[in-house]
Amino acid sequence: MRWTVLDSPIGEFSVATDGTAVCATHFGRIGSAVDAAATSQPGAEPADEVDARVVAELRAYFAGELTEFTVPLVVRQGSEFERAVWREMTRIPYGETLTYGEVARTLGDPGAARAVGVACNRNPIPVIVPCHRIVGAGGKLVGFGGGLPRKVTLLELEAGVALRRAWS
Known part of the structure; x- marks a missing residue:
């Protein structure tokens, strides 16, 4: 490696x-x-x-020029549930967010919001596998392995690009 x-x-x-x-x-x-x-x-x-x-x-x-990564990824760790959460993260559109609870419901386990949070924290490929797009209930910015200032920067970058593209 x-x-x-x-x-x-x-x-x-x-x-x-x-x-x-x-x-x-x-x-x-x-x-x-x-x-x-x-x-x-x-x-x-x-x-x-x-x-x-x-x-x-x-x-x-x-630079705000790429909204979807295409590089090949390999993940050699994680439980079946964690891998399912990581796959779900890659489906969250650029510039959008989902809550931990929404991801848990999508995976068929509405009570697993905390487990989704743990899986986010264990994400081995942050940014490319966009755990920053998962937020707390009501859109609250909580927990991020890179620190909340980085999460805010990533979300602001994506939101700005998404708005500029929508308005052009």
Whole structure:
């Protein structure tokens, strides 16, 4: 697995690829747990085609030019329920939100809002698998692994782009 660090509106953002797909993302720079030789710094040349593609898509997303990621993803962890939540996240349209309860109802378990929240927290590929689009009851901004300021930035970015596209 190779990590690439990008500068973004939410600070440094790290993305891991395995040569065929995106495996993980991380808010901030991946620390000493990863061999420095397997980590590229902001602005470094991509290691392979998948790395180049995800870097290009993330830059376009943060610039407000991309509304749907197409890079291949691979998720090797998570319970069946967590995987179902992560799949459901990818179905939430760009610039829109759902509540934890709405996602739980969509998955056929209306009482599982807290479990949806736990699955959001365990999302191995945040931003690309958009856990930031899931909010608390009544649209309240609660819980986000990257911190609420990052969640607000991502939601504002998407809302602004969605409005500009709707009005043009």
